[in-house]
Amino acid sequence: DRNSSRKTRSSRFSEAQMTLDLPLVIHEYVRKMLRDASVGMKAFLLDDFTMNVVSAAFTQTELLQMEVFLVEKLRTFPAKKMQHLKALCFVRPIEENITIIIDYMKRQTFGGYYIFFSHIVKETLLQRLAERDENEAIFLVQEVFASFVAIDSFLFTFSVLKQNTRLALTATDMKQCCDESTDKVVGDIAAFFLSIKRRPSIRFQGSSERCRKVAEGFRHIAYEKEPELFDFRQNSGSSQLLVLDRMCDPVTPLLCQWTYQAMLHELFGISGNRVRLSASANESQEVVISSTSDEFYAKNLYSNYGDLGLAINELVDDFQAISKFNKQLDSIEDMQRFVENFPEFRQQSGTVSKHVTLMSEMSKLISENSLMAVSQVEQEIVCGSDRPYACRAVMDRLSDHKVKPFERLKLVLLFALRYGHEGSYQVDEMIATLSQQNVEYTDTESLQHIIKLMRANTRISDLFGNQNFLARASKLVGGLKGDDTVYTQHQPFLIQTLESLAKGKMKDMDFPLLGDSYGSKDDKPQEIVVFMIGGVTFEEARFVAQINGSGNGLVITLGGTSIVNSTVFLQELFRNC
Numbered sequence: 001d002r003n004s005s006r007k008t009r010s011s012r013f014s015e016a017q018m019t020l021d022l023p024l025v026i027h028e029y030v031r032k033m034l035r036d037a038s039v040g041m042k043a044f045l046l047d048d049f050t051m052n053v054v055s056a057a058f059t060q061t062e063l064l065q066m067e068v069f070l071v072e073k074l075r076t077f078p079a080k081k082m083q084h085l086k087a088l089c090f091v092r093p094i095e096e097n098i099t100i101i102i103d104y105m106k107r108q109t110f111g112g113y114y115i116f117f118s119h120i121v122k123e124t125l126l127q128r129l130a131e132r133d134e135n136e137a138i139f140l141v142q143e144v145f146a147s148f149v150a151i152d153s154f155l156f157t158f159s160v161l162k163q164n165t166r167l168a169l170t171a172t173d174m175k176q177c178c179d180e181s182t183d184k185v186v187g188d189i190a191a192f193f194l195s196i197k198r199r200p201s202i203r204f205q206g207s208s209e210r211c212r213k214v215a216e217g218f219r220h221i222a223y224e225k226e227p228e229l230f231d232f233r234q235n236s237g238s239s240q241l242l243v244l245d246r247m248c249d250p251v252t253p254l255l256c257q258w259t260y261q262a263m264l265h266e267l268f269g270i271s272g273n274r275v276r277l278s279a280s281a282n283e284s285q286e287v288v289i290s291s292t293s294d295e296f297y298a299k300n301l302y303s304n305y306g307d308l309g310l311a312i313n314e315l316v317d318d319f320q321a322i323s324k325f326n327k328q329l330d331s332i333e334d335m336q337r338f339v340e341n342f343p344e345f346r347q348q349s350g351t352v353s354k355h356v357t358l359m360s361e362m363s364k365l366i367s368e369n370s371l372m373a374v375s376q377v378e379q380e381i382v383c384g385s386d387r388p389y390a391c392r393a394v395m396d397r398l399s400d401h402k403v404k405p406f407e408r409l410k411l412v413l414l415f416a417l418r419y420g421h422e423g424s425y426q427v428d429e430m431i432a433t434l435s436q437q438n439v440e441y442t443d444t445e446s447l448q449h450i451i452k453l454m455r456a457n458t459r460i461s462d463l464f465g466n467q468n469f470l471a472r473a474s475k476l477v478g479g480l481k482g483d484d485t486v487y488t489q490h491q492p493f494l495i496q497t498l499e500s501l502a503k504g505k506m507k508d509m510d511f512p513l514l515g516d517s518y519g520s521k522d523d524k525p526q527e528i529v530v531f532m533i534g535g536v537t538f539e540e541a542r543f544v545a546q547i548n549g550s551g552n553g554l555v556i557t558l559g560g561t562s563i564v565n566s567t568v569f570l571q572e573l574f575r576n577c
Contacts, residue, residue, distance in 0.1 A: 020527070020555055022150035023292055025195055026057040029146040033088060034066045036140060037114040043070040043085040045104075047097055050090045050118055052149045052159055052272055059293065074100050083111040090144070093121035102132045114140045118147040119191030120226065147191035148559065152291055152301075154548055155541050156559040158188045182210070185561060186217035189241070189531060192559070193222065199230035200239040200529060202514040203506065208245035210533050215243045219514050239527035242501060242511070246534025246564070249493035250454050251382055251417060253537050253569040254410050256375035258487045260308050261301045262538035264289065264358065266565045267365050277361050287354055296351055302542045304488065305366075312359050319352045370402040374411065375487045381414045382464065383489040390415060391426045398433050405439040410566060416451040418464055427451070450573065492540045494530065498547065501528060502554050529557045534572075535564035 034042070044063065046054060051073060054063075063071060070082075074091060087110035091097040101115065115129070121143055129138070148156040193200060199222050204215035218241070222230045246253070257266040268275045270289070277285045291298040300311050366372060377393040384390060394411050397403050412430045420427055431447050500506045504524040506513075530536075530544075536558055544558045562568070 020196065020557055021153045022148070022156050022557070023057045023153065026053060026146055026148075026150050029144050029195070030054060030058060030090075031066070033090060033114070033116050033142075033144060034068065036142070037086060037088045038139075040067060041069050041085050042067055043072065043082065043087045043110060044068045045072055045074050045087055045089045045091070047074045047091045049092055049147075049159065053118070053146060054090070055272055056149050056151065057292075077104075077107070077109070081107070081109055083108070085110050086112045086114065086139075089113060089115045090146075091115075091117065092147070093117040093119065093125055093143075095125070098125050098129055101129065105133060105135065105137050108135070108137075110137075113138045116142050116144045119143065119145055119187055119194070120221075120229075145191040145194035147188045148195070151563065152541070152545075154544060154555075154557050155536075156192070156557070157536075157563050158185065158559070158561050182213050182217065185214055185533065186221065189214070189218050190221045190226075193218075193241070193529075194229060196557075197232045198239045198527070198529075199223075199232055200241040200527075201525070202241045202243070203501075203511045204243040204514070205245050205248055206510050206512050208248070208533070211243045211245050214531075214533060215241075215514055238525065239529065240501070240525035242497075242528060242530045244494070244497070244530060244532045246532055246536075246560075246569070247454070250569075250573075251414065251490070252492040252494075252539055253535075253564050254414055254566055255378050255382070255490060255539070256371055256407075256487070257539060257565075258305045258375070258485075259302045259539075259542055260297070262542065263305065263362055265538050265563065267362055269565065269567070270563070275358065277357070285357075287358060289354075289358075294351065294354075296355060302545060304485070306485075309359065312355055315352055315355065319348055322348070368402070369404050369407065370397075370400060371407070372487065373397065373400070374403055374407045377411060378414055379486055379489045381411070381418050387419050387422070387426075390419070394430060395433070398430065398437075405434075405437065406567070406570075408434060408437070409439055409570070412447075413451065413454070413570075417454055420451055420455055446574070454573075492537070492543060494532075494540050495543050495547075498528065498530070498544075498556065501525070502552075526553065527555045527557070529559065532558075532560035534560070535562040535569070536560035537564060 044054075054071075060071070068088075070085060074089065074097060087104065089097075089101055091101075101113065104110065105113065115138060126141065129141070147158070149159055150156055202215050202219050204211040206212075257263050261270075264270055264275055268277060273288055273290045275287045275289055277287060289297055291301060296311070296315060300308055303311060374397055377390070377397055380386075380393055381390050394415050397411055398408050412427070412434060415430065416427045434447070497506075497511075501511075502524065532540075541558055544556050547554060547556055564572075
């Protein structure tokens with residue numbers, strides 16, 4: 001019948017304004033869903049992942065303006081029925097979510113259901129949903145290709161690292177990696193390209209079996225299984241997907257960070273546009289940060305530590321001037337002006353308080369843990385060439401009680417990556433020192449195993465051997481005003497890779513181009529989507545932002561299974577070895 005047909009055939013649409021402004025893509029999809037869910041009061045039901053997708057692009061106020069009066073996680077069952085609300089379900093197409101929606105219908109919790117799946121859904125799941133809709137409560141089922149969290153206009157993540165994605169370390173590990181996890185990443189990449197209306201040519205890191213599996217899985221969907229969905233002829237051949245493994249560059253996530261966004265993530269962790277600060281031993285304060293709603297944060301995302309301090313001082317001075325002016329209320333007109341400007345004044349007050357607090361907490365940690373001294377040694381290891389000097393510097397920091405054990409561990413790993421072959425006896429001495437200090441994860445056998453794996457999956461000559469690369473890369477990304485300090489000399493290996501790809505000089509042996517996809521190995525793509533299995537860093541995002549802003553006509557979008565900092569990277573590394 002008509003209802004059964006409506007429920008078992010997914011109505012596929014891609015009507016969002018397709019640009020490479022990723023938050024705008026999500027905005028348009030969510031607005032389309034809300035329009036399709038009829039007029040009237042609505043409850044917005046989201047799973048753990050789609051909650052992140054929506055919260056990264058919308059505020060609660062914006063949703064309320066579109067008649068969304070309740071936003072809840074799918075697993076949360078209201079204490080009473082709310083038949084006056086229509087339920088708009090935006091969820092991943094998985095068995096667990098189907099089961100929960102069926103339970104909602106059985107309980108008759110809401111007055112009807114509009115169901116939107118975040119990417120391609122299996123026919124078996126649709127059939128099960130239709131069979132259990134005994135009261136014909138489902139009004140609409142659609143596939144909505146919005147299966148990514150838009151961090152910035154060019155940066156996205158699938159946020160799956162903590163759940164079920166492992167870093168690929170050895171050939172054995174990669175063969176034993178979870179097929180379900182790989183399938184999820186493949187499905188999410190497919191949904192991402194559907195959302196931006198692209199069918200790209202596909203390259204992958206040839207040394208990584210995990211990258212090969214993901215690349216071939218996506219090619220199968222885009223070119224064999226669902227070619228009609230990806231028939232975007234106007235964009236054919238102009239874009240390219242590059243699938244990389246985090247372990248091709250384990251150096252970047254190990255370094256101290258000195259730009260605003262990267263520092264916040266390194267020192268506190270950013271999750272869902274929120275930073276959690278420790279107010280006391282038993283209490284914490286949550287601070288919301290967003291480049292879409294906070295003009296100061298958007299302007300200073302990539303400001304280095306020194307420039308950030310000057311910008312915050314200027315922000316405080318401007319606010320003090322406004323506060324002084326508002327205190328001069330000598331007439332009715334002055335009072336009326338104050339009332340009219342009060343919302344803006346209150347917002348600016350919150351902005352000033354927030355960034356002063358964040359700067360204060362960052363400065364406190366940097367001072368207490370001697371992070372500047374640590375960072376200087378890190379840069380000497382990865383950018384210098386004097387092994388004896390680097391060794392002495394590391395040993396000095398290992399004996400500095402102000403340096404946290406975690407920072408000492410990172411220094412040893414960086415030295416081992418750079419000089420582990422010719423300086424093996426020095427590495428042994430450093431490991432012995434860490435073991436005597438009872439630093440976590442530093443029993444000799446485990447640490448030697450980690451070092452061996454990191455070096456085995458890394459081309460040391462690419463990371464450290466080409467000193468001329470710094471000069472070449474600077475031409476690609478442009479100079480950084482005020483950023484040429486001893487703390488920020490290192491540039492991620494990703495920049496060298498992008499330079500080769502942009503010039504059409506990518507080595508096919510190292511980064512194979514999959515057959516049956518658009519393009520040839522000598523093509524210079526206009527758009528590059530880099531996807532990093534194992535997560536990307538905000539440091540890499542900073543350099544990509546500079547490339548995009550350089551005016552060379554190249555557009556790069558960066559994504560990963562997560563946004564990692566050194567803590568997440570090392571925890572996963574040690575956990576999975």
